[in-house]
Amino acid sequence: MGQYQGYxxxxxxxxxxxxxxxxxWEAVRLKHITNKIIDGAHFTPTYVSEGIPFLRVTDIVQAGSNSINMNNIKFIPEEEHEALSIRCKPEKGDLLYSKNGTIGVPRIVDWDFEFSIFVSxxxxxxxxxxxxxxxxxxxLLGKLTETQINIGAKSNTVTNLHLDKIKEFWAALPPLxxxxxxxQFLDHKTTEIDQQKAKIKxxxxxxxxxxxxxxxxAVTGKIDVRQVPIPQP
Incomplete structure (x- = not known):
């Protein structure tokens, strides 16, 4: 690309x-480089005022950020969280990926507190x-995955990406x-781009x-437009 040299x-x-x-490099399917690919609770749990955070798609979809939206997070009882954790236990260093509604948004779990997730x-x-x-x-943010999402997404009233499709995603895999x-290169460059976007905005x-x-x-008479020369086309 432009100023960058290829292999x-x-x-x-x-x-x-x-x-x-x-x-x-290798071309590999996601299922061959992961230990688990699973979605969250398939039912709406009991929401409480204080408890264990319960994350949904809306909590991780935040443009230009690798954080989560803490403003509207739901909470569930600890006993429900423990039951959900038997099947699906997110931990620091794992990756969350939106698969219903707004699909294709990845977020690394870089926080320490325990939480559960919804089916989305x-x-x-x-x-x-x-x-x-x-x-x-x-x-997962690249064009390759976008192409596979477009192939694998199913739309009814909302867009859904099924787990079996995510497991079959292809990735280009270099050495660790x-x-x-x-x-590290992309961290640096995307930060530069985001800063430029902020300046432009x-x-x-x-x-x-x-x-x-x-x-x-002009329309309230604060300036006399008759005194302003207008260039002719």
């Missing part, structure tokens, strides 16, 4: 929409000897050391304010 040698990945990958979220436990959560998170380097907001003020002043 010296590539090979056919064997996956049509993936194309060529570096010669020393998928829990992915990686095999750490094969792939890092940081690299997988970026991989290279995964770490890629994740601020400039747009200022231009909108200026536009509104200009219109208001």
């Amino acid at each position: 010296e040698q590539y090979k056919d990945s064997g996956v049509e929409w993936l194309g060529d990958i570096p010669e020393h 979220l998928c829990l992915i436990k990686v095999i750490k000897q094969k792939i890092s959560s940081e690299f997988l998170q970026y991989s 050391e290279e995964q770490d380097a890629i994740a 601020q400039a747009i907001d200022l231009l909108k304010e200026y536009r509104t003020a200009l219109i208001t002043n």
Whole structure:
């Protein structure tokens, strides 16, 4: 891409929409580099004012952030959390992935408190000897996964991505050391891009304010437009 240099040698990945990958990389399915891919509770639990956090898609979908939205989190009794944890127990370092409604949003669990999840979220436990959560998170944000989502998503009243489809996702897999380097590079570059986006948004907001003020002043007689030269086309 542009100023970035590619690898010296590539090979056919064997996956049509993936194309060529570096010669020393592998094309693997997600189920072969994870210990568990499972969704959360298939029923609405008992909500209480204080208890164990119960996360839904809306709690992790927050543009430009790898955090969770703590403002509207639901809580469930500890005994219900313990029952749910037998089947699905999220832990620090795991990956959450939205699979219902707003789909395709990954979030690394980088907090220490215990919590349970709803069926709209998928829990992915990686095999750490094969792939890092940081690299997988970026991989799930890429065009390759977007293509597979479009193939695998089923739409009724909402969009749903089934677990069996997620397990069959393909990923391009470099060695672990290279995964770490890629994740660090993307951390740095995406932060730069997000900062630029914030500056552009601020400039747009200022231009909108200026536009509104200009219109208001012109139509209320605060400025004499007859004195303002207008360039001819």
